[in-house]
């Protein structure tokens with residue numbers, strides 16, 4: 118296919134590819150297929166670039182890829198083009214051919230490394246748990262070693278700043294629960310028991326659980342992202358080399374804050390939920406006094422206290438999972454995102470698991 | 485030394501007129517005026533925090549100056565939009581002070597990124613160009629690695645390779661040799677000089693490296709934090725030998741002030 122810019126001629130067993138004129142990325146892209154078709158199957162290639170007047174990287178890539186390893190070159194006469202080609206070949210020349218085994222899929226080896234990876238992660242988690250407990254215990258006799266200012270900051274961030282959200286969600290949940298249960302209850306004329314139903318499910322279950330979900334989403338992920346970023350920026354290593362224990366410095370204040378803050382969040386959920394329920398009851402024609410009476414009669418301090426203890430344990434778990442997720446973050450920017458996701462998912466899973474444990478425990482204790 | 489300074493006839497590819505930059509109420513610099521001519525290696529000097537990176541961001545159109553005009557290759561960033569702006573962006577290359585490689589891509593993929601976005605070259609060609617560019621900065625054997633797996637100096641060099649991916653007419657480099665060993669750094673100087681001399685690529689380089697400034701710099705300006713602007717302009721060797729300004733003298737003699 119002769120043309121002004123490119124000609125292919127077979128002469129004495131050699132294929133001569135001749136280029137002329139300017140050869141830039143646009144031309145190279147347009148002619149890539151055609152030229153490679155022409156060169157296919159040739160035993161020996163002579164690359165005649167004498168007439169090339171201008172060359173950019175795309176053009177040089179075309180020439181070099183056509184030439185392969187052992188073509189005979191006829192260099193461009195134009196000095197600038199020759200320089201560009203030289204530089205390109207010099208750059209490519211220093212490149213090691215990429216190793217191929219990276220791409221191969223080996224199922225058995227992959228399974229093995231996955232298992233080992235899981236086991237290693239399990240050990241890591243166990244180690245982290247042990248370290249956290251030990252550091253926590255070591256701080257008990259020397260509470261002044263803890264950075265209380267940091268604890269306060271986290272209390273504010275995880276607690277006070279989450280109150281509006283808790284108030285909103287709590288009220289809505291109270292309204293929804295009361296409203297939904299009013300329909301079947303009305304069939305039995307048992308609407309007066311709605312406060313009991315909502316009160317018990319809120320204080321024992323939903324208050325702590327929803328507060329936990331809020332904490333996992335707001336605070337657990339923030340812990341992971343914050344500590345993860347510090348790890349990526351080598352700030353955690355810097356702390357270590359300054360002789361500061363990242364556990365005592367970063368982890369314990371956060372876990373302490375999340376543990377302390379959860380009963381408060383759960384309490385806010387409880388109270389606002391009951392208020393929401395009272396609103397629905399008022400709409401159904403029951404005065405607040407009747408609702409209060411019902412609550413007084415049926416809701417025990419044990420219900421409330423059990424829920425708050427549960428909340429504190431949830432807080433501990435969520436704070437712990439968030440910090441661990443952050444500290445075990447890998448390197449690179451994606452690591453921070455992964456850590457935050459891990460914190461939320463891990464937090465919510467541990468929340469539900471712990472809730473199950475508590476259900477069995479309370480049942481055995483007869484609460 | 486040459487006697488009479490010959491007025492430079494080459495066209496100005498970057499032209500800055502009375503540019504000023506403020507962050508909030510704090511002025512970083514004002515009244516900055518200079519031209520960069522085609523094929524020249526132009527160095528921006530100054531102490532840490534004097535606004536070199538900021539000036540570079542203005543030059544590449546990342547943010548508008550608080551006052552003044554900036555023209556690059558006959559395009560005024562403030563007036564360009566859409567395709568025209570994209571086209572101008574393919575004609576310049578930028579290396580960030582921090583490297584700014586995309587962490588989820590390998591070095592080769594990082595270099596291929598602009599090629600993929602702006603040309604129709606097939607994958608094989610892109611890979612070959614990426615290899616050539618990485619090879620030129622001495623990263624031929626690290627093409628398949630992720631940015632998180634290489635050293636700080638290697639990140640810098642990969643950033644330069646990416647900036648060169650489209651054979652730009654102007655390369656803006658923010659501290660290319662910071663964090664490099666003297667041998668690699670000298671190799672980089674050679675590469676910059678050969679690109680400038682042979683292909684007519686223009687370089688705008690922010691650097692502190694005295695040796696590098698004197699070796700490659702055709703012309704320079706010096707910014708100063710206290711003066712909130714330019715305190716010197718000209719051939720770095722002349723400034724070293726002849727400048728009367730105390731800060732300029734201290735800079736070139738590596739003296740504390």
Ligand SMILES: Nc1ncnc2c1ncn2[C@@H]1O[C@H](COP(=O)(O)OP(=O)(O)OP(=O)(O)O)[C@@H](O)[C@H]1O
Pocket residue numbers: 507512530531532533534535536537538539581
């Ligand atoms: N986004 C920003 N907001 C507010 N101030 C900024 C911002 N970016 C930079 N500055 C300020 O502008 C000044 C100049 O910053 P710049 O990064 O340009 O310095 P530089 O000369 O590149 O310094 P270095 O040599 O350390 O890189 C500094 O005082 C810095 O604090």
Ligand SMILES: [Mg+2]
Pocket residue numbers: 536537538581658
């Ligand atoms: Mg800077």
